[in-house]
Every structure is written in structure tokens, then in C-alpha cells.
Amino acid sequence: MPAPNVIPLNLTSLKAACSQCNLRELCLPYGLTEDEVAQLDNLVGARRKLKRGQHLYRAGDPFEALYAIKIGFFKTDILLEDGRDQVTGFQMAGEILGMDGIGTEVHTCNSIALEDSEICVIPFPQLEHLSREIRALQHHFHKVMSREIVRDHGVMMLLGTMRAEERLAAFLLNLSQRFTARGYSPQEFHLRMTREEIGSYLGLKLETVSRAFSRFQEEGLISVHQKHIRILDNAGLKKLLSHQPG
Amino acid sequence: MPAPNVIPLNLTSLKAACSQCNLRELCLPYGLTEDEVAQLDNLVGARRKLKRGQHLYRAGDPFEALYAIKIGFFKTDILLEDGRDQVTGFQMAGEILGMDGIGTEVHTCNSIALEDSEICVIPFPQLEHLSREIRALQHHFHKVMSREIVRDHGVMMLLGTMRAEERLAAFLLNLSQRFTARGYSPQEFHLRMTREEIGSYLGLKLETVSRAFSRFQEEGLISVHQKHIRILDNAGLKKLLSHQPG
DNA sequence: GGTGCACGTTGACCCAGATCAAACGGCCTG
């Protein structure tokens, strides 16, 4: 590529502006007054674009900032020395990445864009500074972290007690619900991740994920074409979850 | 019982005093100056004693405070409507309980004492207030929450990718390391939980846990008598973890 | 507009861990 990788652009357009962002209600600015959001605007650094497959950060990178997803879709994963890895989460617009790094000042997982994406950089020392000034920001940030803990407990439950089809049903319902919150259709969506990535997240092999999709389709619960999913029987999927194994 | 359950005692002895506590370096006061710890003393409410089996809080209880374990041992668990449950963690002295409740203002899991225990009540609004004043407290609290997230990722890894014996080895090494940090022997300790609770945490049935213990003993890795564990070959246990399945 | 390759599906077989069952041991209580 002959051009330098920093392309001269209108800088004001690169600067994140929470006050103008349609994700305000899902993201950090939630619950802030206009005045307070303006202060957050000052804090949030440049936006950053990532191509599909690019790392936002890697395990071992020094922790400096949190990242709010403006556009796109990410996964986080952990890689053990012996080669085993596990997807620990999928993140979509309005969600915050990077909180794994606060405790050790080093990131403990990898964050990878699953489609072309755009994130807002939130330098962490400044975030702490501002949340000492703005009570609502402080409290909301604590809520975001707490919810991440609760989400993780849900995944532990899923991995520890659920059967393959229950896991996949839970996964689909969770995606559906999150897409809905972002104004997309609850019934119809496009999976950004491969069967293998779904399997890794759910503690299953890709073949098992594929078979479960086929079974759901046979049973008329969903229709699947490649990565395109349509939920035909929401209640049926939910029923799968609340049923005792056996 | 004829006596009321609030027994008149010297009130100053009931009041928590971080400044006097030998867990300072493991708990919230970590990294604070003497002055700052004194402020924390004012914030931390009464201590509370719990008998073995008693709930510290239940899923659904309104969230009001965090709890620092002064003495004792706890488990947290989640119960689904269909009766399935999962232990999400075991907590020991110096660790903080209750962070699951911040996000929704309601606790999302149960916290139960596995032995007679004593905790310090940290009213959350006051903690947020003080951490707006004391930078080090704010930052340390964020670290504590972040580490909980990272711990949960570790459990997800364990549940998603490890075989039964690897899970148990990881569990024993983790306990050993945490006991060590508290000044107890790394080789020898008493399990506060049943085989069933270990199994629930590790996504295994109690019979599988029992068999894995027996196998470890046959192989000379540990000795087990009831809940008394002695680690004989730490390196051997570690090797179990880094080996590829099959 | 082919063609290569990554991703996905499906089938056959296998095994780790679940399930079912029985017996044991330490402890608490009467």
C-alpha cells in the first residue's frame, strides 16, 4: 500500500461524539444529563476503524483504554499455551470492551472484529477521573461491569448444566434479544461468527452446533441458510430451555 | 431459643475496623494511606456473623451493600426455575461478595456460608461516595471487579475446554494458591464444600469428582481423607493442566 | 466465469462422563 496507514480525513468527523450518537441509551452515556454527556465527549478519544479479522487488542497488551463499539461485531477469546482456546463472548454495538484489563493492567484476552467495525476509544485514567466528578457516570460504569459479571455467570450456568440443544437455543434467544434492543428484527438476523466460534463459546464442537441447527430446522423452530437465521417458533425455543434434561 | 437473636455485645468490637484488620492487603483497603483507611473505617458498617448454612443474601434480594469476608468461607450459586443449579464461586477471607447485584439493583445469585463466618458490611452508596473522593479506593475497586470478570473467564475456559481431571486439578491448585496468599499451607487444607458442590462448580457429577480424587490418590498426586486434602505432587497436578486432551 | 478454499453438513463409530445402584463410614442424636 503506497499511502500511509493514517489517512488524512476531516478530524472532527473522526472524533467521537457521544452527544450525537444513537447508541447513547445503550452505552456509557446512559442516564447522563446533556451537560454531562458533553464532558464525556471531551474525554472520548478518536474513533478507530477495524477491518474484519483485525485485533482490537491482544492478550498481553498493556491496558490503557476501554472501547465502546459504535458499529460492528466482535468476539473475545482466550488462548492457552497448549493451543486450546475459548471464545468468551460476542459483543455488538453499544457494548464496552476491555474491562478484562483493568485488574492486571494488561489485557487477558483477545478482541477481534468479526466484521468491519468502528469503536470509540475511552482512555481509562480519564474515565476514572470523570467518574469521580459525575456520580451518574460512575454508577453507570459500575453497573456495566456488574452486568458483565452476571452475564459470565449465565455462561457458566449454560456450560455447566445445559445440554447441547439448550445451549444453542439460549444462544439464539440471547442474540435475538440483543438485536431487538438495537432496533433490528428479533426473528431474523445474520450470524457474524462461524459454527466453530459458536461451538467454542458454547463448549461444543462445530459438528454438534451444525447438527443442532439442522434439528431445530427439522422441528420447525428456526430456518437456517448459511449464516442467515430466522426464528419461527420463539416459544418453542424458550420451552427447550426450561425443560429438565431427560 | 429463648434469647433474642441480637445478643448485646460491646458495640465497638462489632464495628469493623479496616485499619486493624490483617486482611488489609487482600481486601478493599489495599494501597490506601493510613488516612484513607481511616475514612474507609467510617464507611464500613457493622460486622455480621453467619452460621454454617446461613444465607448472606438470596437471588432477588434488593442490592444495598457489598460484603467483605473477614472470617469464613462462602459459596455463591444460581438456581433456575426448573430446579437446576450451579455453584458460581467459592469465596474466602478478604474477598468481596455482592457485586452481582450492582447492575440490576437486585442480587442475582445466592450467597451461603459454608462454615461459621463473619463479614463486614460495605453500604454501596457510601462506597461510591468515598471512591469519588479517594482515587486509590476507586481504582482498587475497579480492579476487584475486573478480576472477578477475569476469574469468570477462567471458569468458562475450564467448563468449555477441560476434561474432568484437568478441571479438578485446576480447582485444587487454585484453592492451594489462595490459601497460600492467606498464610495457610499450600500443601494441606480442608475442603469446606461437599463433592456435590465441587461438581456443580466444575460442571461434573459428584461421582466423577469422587473418582477423580481417587485416581489422583492412586497416582500419588494427592492424599485425600474426607475433606482433608494434602497435595503431594504439585508439579504433577500442573502437568495435567498443560497437556492436550488425547 | 471458472476454480480453490474455507465453511458447513451429514454419517458412522467411540468414549468420557452420566446414570443407576449398592455399600460404606463418620457423625450426630436419642
Place this chain on the structure above:
DNA sequence: CAGGCCGTTTGATCTGGGTCAACGTGCACC
């Protein structure tokens, strides 16, 4: 000190999902 009970161990058998293998399929890139 007997009896009962909870937690644990151990054995026998079963099975959900893993593993291995072959074959489709759609998209990206010449």
C-alpha cells in the same frame, strides 16, 4: 452405645456429544 443419615466411594451400564471421515456449497479471487 445403637441407630440413622448424610456424604462418599465404587461398580456396572448407558448415552450425548466427540471424533474421524467424506462430501457439499457458496463466495472470493484470479
